[in-house]
Amino acid sequence: MIAIYPGSFDPITLGHLDLIQRGSRLFEKVIVAVLRNPNKTPLFSVQQRQQQIRLSTAHLPNVEVDSFDGLTVNYAQMQQAQVLLRGLRAVSDFEVELQMAHTNKTLSTQIETVFLATSNEYSFLSSSVVKEIARFGGSIDHLVPPHVALDIYQCYAHQQTVSNPIKTEATQNLRSLPTQTPMETFPEWEV
Ligand code: PNS
Numbered sequence: 050m051i052a053i054y055p056g057s058f059d060p061i062t063l064g065h066l067d068l069i070q071r072g073s074r075l076f077e078k079v080i081v082a083v084l085r086n087p088n089k090t091p092l093f094s095v096q097q098r099q100q101q102i103r104l105s106t107a108h109l110p111n112v113e114v115d116s117f118d119g120l121t122v123n124y125a126q127m128q129q130a131q132v133l134l135r136g137l138r139a140v141s142d143f144e145v146e147l148q149m150a151h152t153n154k155t156l157s158t159q160i161e162t163v164f165l166a167t168s169n170e171y172s173f174l175s176s177s178v179v180k181e182i183a184r185f186g187g188s189i190d191h192l193v194p195p196h197v198a199l200d201i202y203q204c205y206a207h208q209q210t211v212s213n214p215i216k217t218e219a220t221q222n223l224r225s226l227p228t229q230t231p232m233e234t235f236p237e238w239e240v
Pocket residue numbers: 055056057058084119120121122148149152153
């Protein structure tokens with residue numbers, strides 16, 4: 050059975066990755082499909098997001114990465130998939146996801162939505178949370194794959210330099226984050 054895991058993935062987080070890994074054990078093939086949404090201004094282009102997902106899932110042979118526009122069920126049918134895979138973090142997700150699943154069911158009775166409960170450690174995690182932390186100079190190393198963290202740090206360091214060409218202490222810290230491990234930054238944490 051083929052499953053589509055549709056989403057914005059701007060950017061992919063460890064929560065998404067956890068779901069992809071677990072989905073890949075349940076289904077013959079999982080296609081991670083990035084929505085091309087002209088109504089949103091994403092941090093990363095569709096190509097960048099696909100590349101980030103490809104690098105993050107390179108160890109999973111039955112996972113493919115693609116992009117689509119229009120209705121998810123149409124894309125699923127085009128891929129001959131039977132399942133839409135979605136994660137549930139909390140009750141708040143459930144309301145939105147249930148509405149989406151019901152809507153999709155009215156569009157195609159052939160496609161089933163399968164929900165996986167997000168692993169506890171990622172129940173708070175979203176792409177928006179990651180971007181907010183990074184925008185204010187916080188560390189996101191524990192929330193996204195390392196190469197994605199690097200992309201995000203570079204993105205915000207660049208934005209900060211463009212909007213404020215005068216280097217501040219915060220800008221300097223932001224730039225130094227990807228090359229330093231937490232232990233190098235905070236040697237007092239060493240046990
Ligand atoms: O990662 P996201 O932003 O929560 O993903 C939402 C997504 C892409 C799954 C949803 O917006 C979607 O399926 N959009 C495509 C349009 C569509 O099929 N709409 C009908 C279902 S509401």
